[in-house]
Amino acid sequence: MNAPLLPQILLRPDDDAQADLELATEGVLRYVWSSEWGDMLIEVIDGAAYVNGQRVQAAPAPGQPYR
Numbered sequence: 001m002n003a004p005l006l007p008q009i010l011l012r013p014d015d016d017a018q019a020d021l022e023l024a025t026e027g028v029l030r031y032v033w034s035s036e037w038g039d040m041l042i043e044v045i046d047g048a049a050y051v052n053g054q055r056v057q058a059a060p061a062p063g064q065p066y067r
Helices: none
Strands: 026-036 038-045 048-051
Touching: none
Parallel strands: none
Antiparallel strands: 026 038, 038 048
């Protein structure tokens, strides 16, 4: 990713009353991808990929028919 690190966007003020949310879930990998079209949440749950909550189907290997 080549997006600049902007602390004023990524960090809240020290006196903010909002509680931190627990984002870690056992067995789930989460990534945030920032692109020119916006941010996407990518999750891998039990080997299945999800983008913004939608299941993603794997592309077939070269030479294999699409199902």
